[in-house]
Amino acid sequence: MSSLGFSSPGFLQLLYILKFFCLLPLVIGSNETESDRQALLCLKSQLTSSAEVLSSWSNASMEFCSWHGVTCSTQYPRRVTALDLSSEGITGSISPCIADLTYLTKLQLSNNSFYGSIPSELGFLTQLSILNISMNSLEGNNLVGSIPDTLGHVPTLETLAVDLNNLSGQVPPSIFNVSSLTYLGIANNSLTGRLPSNIGYTLPNIQELILHNKKFSGSIPSSLLNASHLQSLFLTNNSLTGHIPFFGSLQNLKILDMAYNMLEAGDWSFVSSLSNCSKLTKLLFDGNNLQGNLPSSIGNLSSNLEQLWLRNNQISRLIPPGIGNLKSLNMFYMDCNYLTGNIPPTIGYLHNMVILSFAQNRLSGQIPGTTGNLVQLNELHLDGNNLSGSIPESIHHCTQLKTLNLAHNSLHGTIPVHIFKIFSLSEQLNLSHNYLSGGIPQEVGNLINLNKLSISNNRLSGNIPSTLGQCVILESLELQSNFLEGIIPESFAKLEGINKLDISHNKLSGKIPEFLASFKSLINLNLSFNNFYGPLPSGGVFLDTSVISFEGNDRLCARAPLKGIPFCSALVDRRRVHRSLVLALKIVTPVVVVITILCFLMIRSRKRVPLNSRKSMQLKPHLRQLNGDMEKITYQDIVKATNGFSSANLIGSGSFGTVYKGNLEFRQDQVAIKIFNLSTYGAHRSFAAECEALKNVRHRNLVKVITVCSSVDSTGADFRALVFEYIQNGNLDMWLHPKEHEHYQRNFLMLSQRINIALDIAFALDYLHNRCATPLVHCDLKPSNILLGLDMVAYVSDFGLARFQCTRPNSDRDSLTSLSCIKGSIGYIPPEYGMSEERSTKGDVYSFGVILLEMVTSISPTEEIFNDGTSLRDLVASNFPKDIFKIVDPTMLQDDIDATEVLQSCVIPLVRIGLSCSMTSPKDRCEMGQVCSEILRIKDALSKIDDE
Template sequence: MHEEKGEGSSTKCQFLRNCGEIPSNLSHCPNLKNLSLKNNLLEGEIPKEFGFHHKLQILSASGNHLTGGIPPLLGSSLSLTVVYLGNNDLTGGIPPFLANSSSLVFVDLSQNSLTGEIPHSFFNSSTLQAINLFENGLTGGIPSFPIIRASPLFFLALSINSLSGSIPPSLGNLSNLLGLYLFENRLEGSIPESLGKIPGLEVLDLSINNLYGRMPPTLYNLSSLAYLGVGANRLFGTLPPDIGVTLQNLQSLVMQKSLFQGHIPASLYNASQIQLLDLSMNSFKGLLSSSVGSLKNLVELNLGENQLQGNVWSVLSSLTNCSFLERLYLHDNKLEGNLPASVGNLSTQLERLVVEGNQISGTIPVEIGNLANLTVLSMDKNLLTGSIPPTIGRLQKLILLGMSGNKFSGPIPSSIGNLTQLNELYMQENELSDNIPASFGDCRNLNILNLSNNALVGPIPKELVALSSLTRALDLSHNILTGSIPMEVGSSINLDCLNVSNNRLSGEIPRTLGTCQHLEYLRMEGNFFQGNIPQSFINLRGLSELDLSRNNLSGRIPEFFGSFSSLQYLNLSFNDLEGEVPKDGVFDNSSETVVVLGNKRLCGGDAKLRLPPCSIQASERNLFKIIIIIIASVIIAIFFLCFLLIRLQLRKRRERSTSVPSQEDKYRIISYTDLLKATDGFSSANLVGTGNSGSVYKGKLGCEEKFVAVKVFNIHQVGALKSFKAECEIIRNVRHSNLVRIITSCSSIDSTGNDFKALIFEYMPNGSLDEWLHPKAQECHRTRTLDLTQRLNIALDVASALCYLHHNVEVPAIHCDLKPSNVLLDNDMTAHVGDFGLSRFLPTSGSTTSKNSASLMGIKGTIGYVAPEYAMGSQISTQGDVYSYGILLLEMLTGMKPTNSMFKDGLNLHKFVNMAFPERAMVILDPQILQNDQSEEFNSNIRNENFGRMQLRRCIISLTRIGLLCSKESPKERPRMRDVADEVHAVKEMLSKVEIIEGGAAVLPE
């Protein structure tokens, strides 16, 4: 430490590469003003004595390993101007005292583990110029800035926290602000227009939040902007045609993974300063102009996952003017044409070239080998033909090479062995032929290789399977490979997946496979393997899927398979296995997880395998069955006449009884006094909720342990008595497991002599669906959430209830007020439809039901859920309930109420979802659905070919489609509820086959 002393001097204490803890006695240095400890190896807590040092002006201790909390009185020094404590391991909250210093100018607490809310004192300071709280665990909302005082703040960074609520419009009062960083939080609502009125704002990053609505036009007129980031939200609309003129200083425009649509304005290509342009994962359409090459300063261009058309030849040729280009993404569009030879003239700095998922045809030009700095080259899923040029081997920095899903033919060039840095290689689904090159053995960093679905011949090179770097997958399936698997396969000890199925491989399964103890998926079916299943397989205890079917294997099934706890699928069918099938572990209840068909000499095992017993001859067992059948037939014949007589008597008795039991026979009698005791005098503590017709209380009847829900009708409210009668009529005549079950009713006189009407229902401990979808602010930052499976189950429960009401009762019943608050959840999260106060029976021909039942008179419903034809005077129908169900389903998927403030000027929830369907269906999804499995996992990125994820995405799209069909404006276009219930059930069956595994990946067992 160097220390200078002198009265009145600018005293400075500085540590140079020190370690250990901060000495507490430093706080006693009488003239210490500047303490610089940054970028050392210091650890431990900050001495609390620094909170009492009144001459300290600068505290710089960033880039250490400091722990504990910030001293609460650190801001008590009236001289403190700069606090740099970023990039440490500090915990706890930010002390409000910290901003109390009248001279504090800079605060940097970034990259710590601070929690709690941002102190309001930070935003009331008249001296603070920079606040950096980036990358912590802060929660709560962003405090508002006072309007009465001009703030000198020019830098505000609150990114990568867990801040919630809306963006305060008062941020627009920060007239000196240059940089505003709010990305990667949980902010909701729309973007305030006031942000576009900050005169000198240069950086605005609001990406990766839950913002929705249209972009404020004021932002597009903010000429000072150099960086505009709003991606990964639920924003929509089109880009203004003059965006390239109004944002003349723009260097970065990031709008990925949103709901923007329309054409890319031509003026954007005139914004010559742009270095980063990311419009990926939207719905932009139209021609991709070759004018994009005018952006000569481009470093990254990402237009992937849109609906852009054009000739890839002209686009790539124009981009040769961009000498700084490092990353180019044009994937998943509708580009066509041939790859030009000028592709080799693209920037020498180009690192990533991604053009997969288009309609590009022709051959790969040999000039591709000029792009010596490429690390990622992805051309999957196009119409490319011809052979793979040997010049591909000149791309020695390649980490990922994707060429799958094309029509490449001929051999794999041996120059592939020059790609020594290669991690991933995808060549599946082509027409490649000839042998697999032994030069693959030189790719020492290869961890995934997929050559499946080609016409490759010859043996598997031992040099390939000897690669110890293979850790993720080796897929050689669906080729014409011959010979045996080399013993060197045991060198791939960390391999997760090996698939050599559907070839012409022969010989015995190598025992060395048993050393690959990390194997989870082993597929060897459809070959000519012979001999026993190796005993060394006892070491493969991590296997999840093993398929050895359609081979010539013999011997017994190893007992140790039964001890594999992770084994979920075992297929040994169509071999020559013999002996008794084990019964433990995976073989217990093995009808779905174990397949042993076509092994004629197997016996025993689980009864569901339907194999002959091993201890009793089959003929003896069949004789025993015949005797039992004869005896049973005699007994049945003796009692048959008696059974007919009894049945006739029961039928006569049923005919004499009424079809619906009287309320006196069906329900117990409950008095007003009983309900008064049950609810503790209808106390507010037991109040569950209130509605238009009355209030609902929780209580216990007598000595019963279970709670009940007591709905007390306010008979002075207009329509309440009618609602009571309607609910009684509906509930007397319907009964379904997904309808709220009534226990009894009470029609009596209360303690003041007034009429008293109440219904007593089964209590639903998990409240209403509305409480789960839209929890109140005091519910601890939405701790209760519903995942996709739960929402799908609820959707099916509600559909089943409506299907019953519409199609399975003698007189169809219409609910008329379906909404989330009327869907109640029991202890098992099973949904029950309740509140039949507005319900009506739909009269049929010859029905004695009151004509008023079908009239719209008295039908109110709830705004946002009521079918649009009701507003035109149409009579009620089952299609009105279908509309309400569609809106409810869309609300469950998006997490947005149909009455959201953004829905105006003709925009509603149905139209909002329809704008995003189907391409952007995952973008508008409620983020809470996938909070444990980041939604990015379910979007098709460069290398996502996991079939399970595709199925999961299909489930989301299918549910969205059902919601859109049900909520169509015309009743004639809506499906029947019976068909809706069937479709939702089909989606549930699809989802039940998808398993979410660690890391968020989804797999679909075959």
């Protein structure tokens, strides 16, 4: 019997074969792990960083699983499964050899300084579930190129974040087909594309979708409403259009940011649907095309809502009182819309509010006292409205305020002392452009942390308090255009860090302090139009005339050569010469008068320069100044805009031309185009006067000029036109006398509307008379020159007869804007204009008085009943005050208010103002600032009656 020996060749061969197969996994595993190590070293070769970050990544080290940022699997063979090098200050490009890490599930390289393109080889990492390469430098990532299509073929990818790069091109459609994605962030690149129509089905697990790219277009797909796991949706800064969808089905939604697109609100029912999103904390629709009324359903939104941003839209009408239901709100932005009416007192229920902004709207009424309940408030922006009444003292309860901006309103009364006890005010306190009166409280010195203080363009009087010097952090101090007196306090020497100091247009006097020259941070110092005297300080800011303004202080002088100001020695000599000149003038004046008369007669006898040529030469400088920063247009542009001067576009005519509505290519909204008939005597001068006036005035109640056209028509003749904002609601004359204008169906003006219109006109005249550098006289104030917007805000228009009230009667400006043959419109011309060429602001006051009486009675001063030599003023005065009810327009009194109380509290005071303004003697007439204050009181009185 034979047996097999252990030493037989066949058995030994079998042992070798078995050994090979046993060692084979070890060999293969060794090769795979070495491949991962080499891939990491290859990646390192493209990178630079601080010594300690990648110091462990070394050829000498075989244990790469312990290298910094590297995570390996626990089973043999150990493979790299995660690479996390976020926020390590690494610079370099991402090497394609990273694709050799075939077991990689997480790649986290965010917040570094990687540059170059994203390697397409990343698409080979089929097990990758998290990819984050966002925020790769403080300036934004430097990754360029397009997103590789291969990334859309990684079936396990859960997170893709390539935000803040310079990526461009089309977003690969395959990206939206990775059903495993829970986070997709491709924001702040230059990528283009549209959202796929089936996105809600292809990304069923998506939780965060961040696509603010600036270049996504089209509408929002309705399928997105099926992404039921969606928690955060960011579509900011794109070009998305259409109506906002009903997102109510996304009940996990926490953040919805669709700001700065071109989305529309439709009937606003999307707001009602959002009430189903009970987890919603942030809702941002600012910078879109939302129009119409904010619905009351806004108050039904999630009780968890913390941020509501609706700024920079076209939202109109009232703020719903239900807004007070949103108790968790801490940021509410409604600025830059068309909101009207009052701020609802329910705003005081929002106790968590940190930032509240209703700025740049058309809100009226008083600031509700409940504002003081917002004890967490950091910023309150109510500027650029028509808010009236006094500043509520309760606001001092907002003890965490850093910014308080109430500028550009119609607030009156004194500045509450309590405001200066809000010690937290550090960024700005802005009360400018109101009608505040009285002195600046000494308590202003409490604001030792304040950076900017502006109380300019009010009616403040008295001295500048020395306590202001305690506000040593101040960088900007604006006190201009008040009635402040006295000297610049010596305590201002402590304000060494100030950048801007404007105390112009006051009644300050004394010498300019020397310490101002030592202020090294000062880049804007305006001392103009005061009564300062003596030598200017030497050195520092006073060596740079581009930084300092001191015009209108005739008794200042300079110790060294300085443009526009005399030497101090010359000023002394000038005073001596002045006394001699006074005596000489008494002798010389009669001779000069005779010579002047002879010269005048000689000029009249000479052949005159053709009128059109002379006017064209005079107009050029005014056109340049008016049109310098405006869109240039031609005659052909005007023809196209008015559809060939179509009669369908004609909206009015006057003494010097016609007015059309039209559309210019560079503007979306309609414009009003005033075309001058240059063949009419005085039309050239009217055009010049309007250019001269409009280039110097800016006010919310003055019609805004858009551009000017000075060209030639199709025949080669001179052509002149002015382009204004189109005011949609006609003029005041149409509303007061609808039958004469065939507007039988037009609504009548209620008393509250008439008071607001009168106040708007008064504000405009107060600005023209008292707030301009040189007082401007309108000279043709009448109801047809008062335009009304959709919200019934009044705009004074037609400055064709306007002139600046100059102290030099023979100046060029005076001659340019003086029209000897026409001084206004019958019925509104003050009596002194019929006897003299002299026109003054008191003439405008007279016209305003007549308009006010006409608004109360709806009786025109040119009606036939006044042919016997009587006037509207005579009629009103004869019935005032006992029988005033006989001539008051009954349509303006509401049925649901006490007519007797309204007559006593509102109508009679209005009539009294009208009678006072239309007195025969100019010196007996009111001043427009006083008129504004009186009408504000009447408005407040009516508001209290309505509340009752």
